[in-house]
Amino acid sequence: MKRREAREKxxxxxxQLENTELTIEEAMSHVLDGQNDSFYEKxxxxTTEHLTQIDExxxxxxxxxxLDRLPKxxxxxxxxxxxxxxFMQDAPSKVVINEAIELSKTFGDDKSSKFVNGVLSKYAVESSS
Known part of the structure; x- marks a missing residue:
């Protein structure tokens, strides 16, 4: 599975995990449908293990x-x-940010990509200074 497809999954x-009673394994099996991908699983x-740090x-x-007011x-x-x-050094921050923008264009509304870009660009500035 390519990384873009893995990120979509x-x-x-x-x-699915947010506001449901599904376990991680149940949610993953619903989405993966028998496939196996280590990048996806990682x-x-x-993300779920570091959720508190990510949210802070x-x-x-x-x-x-x-954070609670943001669209899901x-x-x-x-x-x-x-x-x-x-937490990962697999891809340059520009690639991660671009992938997030593409996800927001696909799954969000007209304003999602600009909002996501605005928030994540603060991380890029932080890492370059």
């Missing part, structure tokens, strides 16, 4: 927004991207 899995498990980091970057899709995309930016 991760987004779907994380979206992203799902890592995001709260510091959001201006005039609380944007919140999920941001969490996935922030996990990659903070």
């Amino acid at each position: 991760v987004l779907q899995t994380l979206f 992203l799902v498990r890592g 980091s995001l709260k510091a970057k959001l201006e005039n927004w609380s 899709i944007e919140r999920t995309i941001l969490r996935l991207a922030v996990f990659e930016l903070l």
Whole structure:
């Protein structure tokens, strides 16, 4: 599975996990349908395991927004991207941010990609300074 497809499936899995009683394994089996992908699994498990740290980091970057007020899709995309930016060194931050923007164009509304870009660009500035 290509990384873009894996990220889409991760987004779907994380979206399912929020506000449901599904376990991680149940949500992953719904989305993967028998497939196996280590990158996908690393992203799902890592994002859920580090959720508190990810949310604290995001709260510091959001201006005039609380994490709870964000639409669920944007919140999920941001969490996935922030996990990659903070805890994985598999891809350059520009690639991670671009992938998150593409996910928000696909799954969000007209304003989602600009919002996601605005929040995640603060991480890029941080890492380059």
